[in-house]
Amino acid sequence: MKFGVLQFPGSCDEVDAVEAARNVGDAELIWHRDRDLRGAEAIIVPGGFSYGDYLRAGAIARFSPAMESVIAFARDGGLVLGICNGFQVLCEAHLLPGALLPNVNLRFTSRQVELDVVRGDTAFTRACAAGQRLSIPAKHSWGRYYADEATRRAMDESGQVVLRYAPGHNFNGSVDDIAAVRNDAGNVFGLMPHPEHAVDELIGGSADGLSIFESMRLAVEGTHA
């Protein structure tokens, strides 16, 4: 199982993502100017401040050559995980519904948050049980998830809300406490909190984030079988 982790100028958490993914498989960086995904079986669009996040978080990164390949990869059913800035990029690229807006508190906020698993049967959560609670750090200033009502209704119907902030943990003001969403097809997933920073008790405060990477491995290796 091989992960490819995109690297934009301004990415910050890309090495952390590579190291986290290496707990369950092989992983390497893919430079934003490369169109070749080099045989990656799952893509991670990492956190950070791609292109400085000037204008609007994620707005410029979505047009990079590597992202063009990722968009094609996703349309062919490949697994794509977007974390924080990566989530913003995937929304800007319309691979995920909705948009991310500035936190209601208008500040960058860094906090360990708790997340409730809404669905334990997706390609990104199959190592978790529905109703399980995950403790994962979040750190961003542009993380208020928004989708209009019609979109939310459609998302509910097709089970696209995968994680919600536990009561008291939705500091960014996301609509309906939505913390993570997937696309209709189920192969693209984005969240603001950082599972790659919760893979080791010593430094993550918990290792709950590992289950996201483990789920992806199960999904990919299940496809092979």
Place this chain on the structure above:
Amino acid sequence: MPETATLPTVDDALALGLTRDEYELVCDKQGRPPNQVELAMYSLLWSEHCAYKHSRKLLRTLPTDGPHVVMGPGENAGAVDVGGGLVCAFKVESHNHPSAVEPFQGAATGVGGILRDIFAIGARPIAVLDSLRFGEPSGARARYLLDGAVSGIAHYGNSIGVPTVGGEVYFEAPYEQNCLVNAMALGLATRERLVRSAATGPGNLIVLFGASTGRDGIGGASVLASAELGGDGEQDRRPTVQVGDPFEEKKLLECSLELLDRRLLVSLQDLGAAGLTSSASEMASKGEVGIDLDVARVPLREPGMEPFEIMVSESQERMLCVVEPQNVEEVMGVCEKWEVGGAAIGTVTDSGRMRVLRDGELVGDMPVRALVDECPLYDLRPEKPAEALYRPGLATVAPDASAGEALLALLSCANLASRRPLFERYDSIVQSRTVRRPQEADAAVLALPDGSALAVSIDCNGRRVAADPYRGTIAAVLECAANLACVGAEPLGTTNNLNFGNPEKPHIAWQLSESVRGLGEACRALDAPIVGGNVSLYNEGATGPIYPTPVIGMVGRMPDARDCAQLGFARAGDEIALVGPFTPSLAASELSKLRGEPLPDGLPEIDLAAAAAAHAVVRDAVRDGELSSAHDIAEGGLAVALAECCVAGGLGATVELAQGDAPGEADAVATALFGEGSGGFVVSGAPEALSGLSAFVSLRRLGTVGGERLAIEVVDGARRTALELTLVDLSAAYSEGLAEFFA
């Protein structure tokens, strides 16, 4: 040499901050009056900021050598060996005056500047800490500066992907007009990748890379840093604001490290205060060579810039390097990959002269030694002030307040309350090394690849230094080392930023020289040599000087990251003990500040050797896993330390205290509870473990962890309950103290 502009006069020199004598000396060195380019360059390099003309002699007294030191003061950052083939580079720097003018950009570019110092020696930045001082937060100016500075640090540090893992902030009236914004950074490098800044090899090329050059900060930091801030002067300095671009710096950082990894650079230097002027001249001086620079080859952001403007511009996010001619093409290729601009703008020569050209025409020509090394150094004329320099503030706690009221007032006061509203704005975990985040332990702890860990702390209580510059500085060094001991780390090296008033005034000179004396003694006693630092003088406003504030940063190491302790109580039933040579006193304490009392003249004596021995005992006990928690006693004394252990651990405690060693003192109970001093730790652990410790260090059993409240009884012949507060009340006071200032 062709003269395009009319020759500047001695009045121009005075306006640029040179004295009449210095101007004459420049004329001597040049053998003629300097032209505009030359005068601009001399005035910057001969400023306090670049030449350290009032502090250099004192700094020479500091200990800078030790078994772990790999690079001492003089390079862009110091470095110590941390084992496993790695070195840790670190340094603290101030951006006080720019932050007083525009706090957001001032603080942001302060972070940018200290990070460049770290990667200039080839180290990848792994952490930032900030040390901040503002006026009392009830004032609108203090709150404006606080919010701006914190936002600026967050913006830069978060965006560039370096965690801000710790810091400190104090609010005191003397900082009202002149805030302090100091930032410290740490980096990691393999020993082989370290690079120095000396330019060598005549014929080699000088390459400028990074952002283009604009009129930012023309005459900015350097001139600003050498003049007192006047009331209305801010207006005039507006055009000099430098704007930071963390995205550009992120690319610059990756580009610099890749250039070093590919061994393409002979030497590397960041551009900071005084821009090209200081970076090029200092590279030439260190390498004992000359440099020719052609300003027409410098990529500009604005049209029509004069040669002197290009030479002194403080545009951010730029680096200068020396490259062998055959490598220039590859260097440009790496710059192109990272979308960083680069241009060969000059050559190393064997002339010993700094020559500035414009399109080949000579517009400035100076001996490198005169520029960099021959600024006159001044002797201080220290004199202890006859009268108090600082006025007491308003009382907010009555002398007869109950112990419980006093504890709540202390926990919620701006200097002691939880720093969460501040550090939550910083990414403290990026790069996946942070074993102890802010407020989890007294020092931040960062894991290293071999399983060991670094610990780092930054500290200085300026009020205590104001009361006694010598002992107050020793106390600041001890506090840093105590913070390291609490997590199980041993000091490797120290950095410092001397923030003082105008050293030409005898009483400031006295503060400075006493403080440096204490700094040297304490670092010697702790085997924590000074590997770098910074000096910021002339920190005065209309109402007088700041508190003397020698900010101390210390880096330590522990063999196993898994052994580091936490500050919160961890287990009901653990025994609590006070360890170390702690002699509490209300002199210059936080409680006496809240009572509106004047600063005392002098602090009680400190037994450095005994304190250092206690640090070693606590450190070893932590490493051996014998303690559940460890926390040093600092502002607010023993009662506040106990309350912090309770709040952090979510556990109460029942404690019994002897009244103290000063029977009959009117404030005996308050002294026992809230007195401050160096050398004391609150630790908790199994009773047998604590018994084991008492063989090596003075240890007083205080009580037991458990329950929902903190109860402290002071034994006073007939015993009486001094205070009893619930965890809920303690937490509320602690967490609300600063929050309101960020609303």
Place this chain on the structure above:
Amino acid sequence: MRARVLIRPKAGILDPQGVAVERALPALGFAGASNVHVGRLVELDVDDAAQLRPMCEKLLANPLVEDYEVQLLDDGG
């Protein structure tokens, strides 16, 4: 030709910056301000004014959450 693009949060979507400004004004002694919204301003020279709308759709604005308005300025402006 100089052009200006005004980008505003879509009506109905919470605009916390607007709210913050509206709250801060009375404290500074400015009464009577209401309905405050904060958006972005982009100004640029373009060769071809027809490109402005697609530029906004693709990059400058996010049409899901933002409205935009294009203004053409005199060459002098």
Place this chain on the structure above:
Amino acid sequence: MRARVLIRPKAGILDPQGVAVERALPALGFAGASNVHVGRLVELDVDDAAQLRPMCEKLLANPLVEDYEVQLLDDGG
């Protein structure tokens, strides 16, 4: 009365946002854009138009690094 405030980075002050947008446009197939600057837009109702400048000085803009321009709009606007 409805008012609009345009806030821009001062001339000569580095505008990293403008630079980023200017660099991104050609890659998206938009040639010929230059001199791009990104600023802020504040729109609000005020009772007293004379308050707008002091509001800008005190809160809306940062006069150290930004210029501002006040526009009064029709009540309808």
